[in-house]
Amino acid sequence: MPPAREEVLKAISWKGKRVLDAGCGTGELAYRIARRGAEFVHGVDFSKEAIAVAVRHYSSANLVYACADLGTVREKFDVIVSLGTLEHMDNPFACLRALKAMLKPDGQIIVTCPNWTNPRGYMLLTLWYLFRARITLADLHYFTPIEFIGWARKLNMTLSWRTVDQDWAHGEKLIADLTRRLPNVMRDSKLPTTEARIKEFIAWVARHVLPLEKDAPHTGAIGVYHLRKT
Secondary structure, three states: OOHHHHHHOOOOOOOEEEEEOOOOOOOHHHHHHOOOOOOOOEEEOOOHHHHHHHHHHHOOEEEEEEEOOHHHOOOEEEEEEEOOOHHHHHHHHHHHHHHOOEEEEEEEEEEEEOOOOOOOHHHHHHHHHOOOOOOOOOOOOOOHHHHHHHHHHHHHHHEEEEEEOHHHHOHHHHHHHHHHHHHHHHHOOOOOOOOOHHHHHHHHHHHHHOOOOOOOOOOOOEEEEEEEEE
């Protein structure tokens, strides 16, 4: 299981909770929450294909899936989880505000997003901001904890956060990611370079960046944000 999902699962006790998984995908997280003693889990996603997989492989008596818009959900929940969704939304703050409205008085929201305050982020966002090179295929936003600190204040919610998957941010997984990603980014953006120069750059990163980097609260590749109603 990806590190971010593991982090979400251990964030709280799920026993007796009524939970909404907004953007549940193929249902693995919703299923694991249900198995950890949640009273009820509602998994919602836009994709009919994903919901079909969820129903087929991740069913439980206390778990219901729906291919639907969140606006059709009328119930209030103890906990809402949403993994890897906000970076794809036109107005992510409006989405968070809508999720808050679906919480019970003492409810909480747990979301994850890619985090860019690390060597991987600095390198790729340099290409994006200076050259508008498409560094990802689907992300509309490049979040850091700074956005969530501001959003929590606007929503009058308390926030705790951490980042995970340090290896992807500044470890061997970073080297594999750059090796796969950079040639495509440079080619698609028509930026002048050669395969040899890309390899030379990645070798420099492997030799000079990885040995000196240390894990810090903000340096993982995925941010995990826990907002609680006050």
